[in-house]
Amino acid sequence: MSGATRSPLSIVVHLSVLLLVALWTLPTAGLLISSLRDKDQLAVSGWWTALSTSTQNLVYRAPSPETQVERDGKFVVAGNVMEGQQAEVSAFGFNSREPAAFQPGETVQMNDGERLTVQADGTFEIVSDTRMEGTRGQRIFFTAAIPPRFTLDNYREVLRAEGIGQSFINSLTVAIPSTIIPILVAAFCAYALAWMRFPGRAILIAVVVGLLVVPLQMSLIPLLKLYNGVGAFLGVPAKTYVGIWLAHMGFGLPLAIYLLRNYMAGLPKEIMESARVDGASDFDIFVKIILPLSFPALASFAIFQFLWTWNDLLVAIVFLGTGNDELVLTGRLVNLLGSRGGNWEILTASAFITIIVPLIVFFALQRYLVRGLLAGSVKGG
Template identity: 45%
Template sequence: MKKQKWFGSLLVNGALVFLVLVWSIPTMGLFVSSFRDRFDIQTSGWWSVFPHREWQQVAVLDPKELGLDPNTVMQVEGVEGDFKQLREGVEAGNKRVQWIGNKRLGRIEVQEQVWTVNWNFTLDNYKQVLLGRDTEITKDDGSVEVIPGQDMTQAFLNSLAVSIPSTIIPILIAAFAAYAFAWMTFPARRLMFIIVVGLLVVPLQIALVPILSDYSKIGLNGTFLAIWLAHTGFGLALATYLLYNYISTLPREMLESAFIDGASHFTLFTRMVLPLSVPALASFAIFQFLWVWNDYLVALVFLGADPNNKVVTQRLADMTGTFGNAWHILTAGAFVTMILPLAVFIGLQRYFVRGLMAGSVKG
């Protein structure tokens, strides 16, 4: 019985560890690669940073000196093979003999398998991505290739300028509205709230073309104000709904006694309701911040007009288009876009989870 229990626990933990590994490996690969030398990334897998066995050259022999005829079966260093086999490399125990080059001008390499790690780490990728420095690379054939730097710093600042107001503005507006829905009586209150609930799941695609045309009419395209308002509009229904659910559960007596003391709605809201709602505000704030920071479509549509205002997701997507195989840039760039949401997420996970519990259907 005890043995069975032990076996069950092993099975559970084993399966869990396996899943966790599968889930973490993709991110780990990106993270490790972003610190690898640009040449290494292109020629070996990122997992070569782990100890592994690799063929390493220990001696080079000249076939002519050894008097070998590539057109026959050759015997060298204790192995035997014709030219074709030697080109592939003939293994014998811990040793491999390989013919490098063509028949006439070739050489023979003797290699041994050794344990090794590829720890040629560098910060150059980040420098290039963040400082926007152009790098010149002299290729094998002597031509010089200039790789333009990626000014992710600017995009990072843009992302901040987009995300922070796009997080706080909808919360402010939604908190006022939620307060009104919860504590005030006014005509069409129920109808208005039904509209809010109905709009929870409306896909934002429906709004892009009309709003873009309004923006171009009033010259707002490509400005921060444009995207703040857009994110506010698309996040507001959920924010109002969640904050209403929270604010309406605050104790009624407390608010009524504050009223009797002569407090106005505005002071009641700013002095009591807002401070009491901090948990709900925080969880929605994290939710909205991650959503806005990670958004690509809304930025693409409303900020696309101004290249100076591009956010990190846009910049990264551009890079995948133009430097689809420059993995040293892409991995570092991707990590730059991820660093802040990951920090927020890890630091404030508890609030975020609470926000998810409260409901998370968003249009």
Template identity: 65%
Template sequence: MTTAASYFKIGPARLFVHFCVLVIVIIWLVPTLGIFVSALRDKDQITVSGWWTAFAGSTQTVAARLGTPDQAKQEGDIYVITGNVLADQPGRSVKAFGVRVQQPSAFEAGQTADLGEGESLLINSDGSYRYMKNAAFAPDERPRRIYLAASAPPEFTLANYKTVLTSEGIGQSFINSLTVTIPATIIPILIAAFAAYALSWMEFPGRALLIALVVGLIVVPLQMSLIPLLRLYNEIGSLINQPSKTYPGIWLAHTAFGMPLAIYLLRAYISGLPKEIIESARVDGASDFEIFTRIVLPLSFPALASFAIFQFLWVWNDLLVAMVFLGTDKDHLVLTGALNALLGSRGGNWEILTASAFVTIIIPLLVFFSLQRYLVRGLLAGSVKGG
């Protein structure tokens, strides 16, 4: 049986699932590829053509002027000005030309255009031209303006990234985002891991109520608590004579917002660990702290990694909480805030915006691909067996 035949034997339902997954992958991959390619193109290329034409070159309308009257030479009964309109633009070629901005492609390259009143113009694809006139050119005559439909070869540049990482202050915002995201990911994981172990393997009054409370807090919108929490921070800051908008403040805010989901996921995994391992450790005289640090924590790495992905991506892409608890000054502005300001001040500079956007997704992609093998295991934890 051939490989193709054995593959189609799996059934139409599974084939449909594979097809849907492929469509989803393409839907997510195409915009990412577009951002990456656009970030490597200059402003002129982005303006006149889409990113999917980047590898085939582009056609742009270019304005140019012919030579001055003092360059004219008499050839028999006509006066001719010669030159090259692409002398300062190597690599380009002329596809068509015109003498009016409304019709930049009125004449094909290599075609002699009759301009009327005894004037004619020939422009070749390499940019060389012959501007001919039956009468002599007036000394004060302005050089004639023409318009070219010029093809440009594929060009890629890192200048956009250089501009983003230096001139626009994105570099400092990048560091600020790391300063916010790393502690805001580690702190809730550590606290939630202890809480999840206690809710899974320790008996105490009110445990079921606490579990129900954790599940209920997952569905509470964080927008409801932003202003009350900020007021609390302001009051505490005034008591200790410290500003409220600091890094520890936003670390605690993200910790509070991420704790319910963290406890829920970790408890589902930890409660599914074999009961015999925990009981054997207790028989050997191990304390709860030793059981947690030496047995439970190493075995729970898939769940820890899956939540780390969620928390890191959420904090890294967050704008609202960062603006509320850190503000918008340049010393504390996170990457999403800087990109938002860039969008407001540079409405048409798409090459800068795409470079900025791709810079923001590099770190999340690295985190996801380094931990993604643990994601499914962590999410499915406790789906069959619970503690």
């Protein structure tokens, strides 16, 4: 359809899609940019200013008087307030009440008779006619125009010091089997309900549909009691990865069976009949014909199941625990919000580590998502 004949409805649909994409993309892009920014710049300006020079009010403590040198009969302590960073000082002061009282290049008399000079490039000198005493250096307040700075230090800190690395491994250990196991079990069940004739088949399909509306919170405690009872009988520890894998399998199976059964029931019947004439068993048909043809439905469910298990906190706490070695990423983020809530560089880096794997999974499989869901929701037999 050409632009001249495009309907108003089509234009509204396209604009709505663009708006939704922007609403979804901008926060993610902002999180990534913030996680890579210098923590001082992140604290004073938003991520949308990341490429512009920022003006910051900073404080620098000069070296102690023990480092003074004698020069032309004067005693001098020298250095650079920028500590090697590329920036331009626009104002300075020696008192917290007037942190920007003087311009670069001025020489000002301090309260104890010493003279302070700060240049635009950050170099400074404290000069005294007599030997300076004390063990602590003079505080120098200054305002500087600092160019954009990006760093990976935020990620290094959270991976090494904040336990994010261990929690990342824990989340992978939970999410990958909790996605694969339900798919394997549901695929066999879906094939049986779609193409095998046996007594009670319709009742089982109705039960599966009914289980779709059972709230997780209502079934969580009974499932935990059952698991603990079986574990105590078999002598298996209560808090294990096996428990959380089984829990996620139980909660994910109804939707998986429903989607896969509807998709498989819509596959051409002639293919299965030809395979049976050639002597293929149900297992051969399932492995060699049904599974390859059902890949879009398998991929669409895998996306939802992985995102749910990766972002889950309730089931992980109940079945895995809250110990430092067992805590998943979502639980670690909750702890960081309480202990490091003011450190934006830590929170943004941790949050992006949390979403990077789901983003990879989604973009790798998203071409199958709509096709699998639509086919699984409208086809049936």
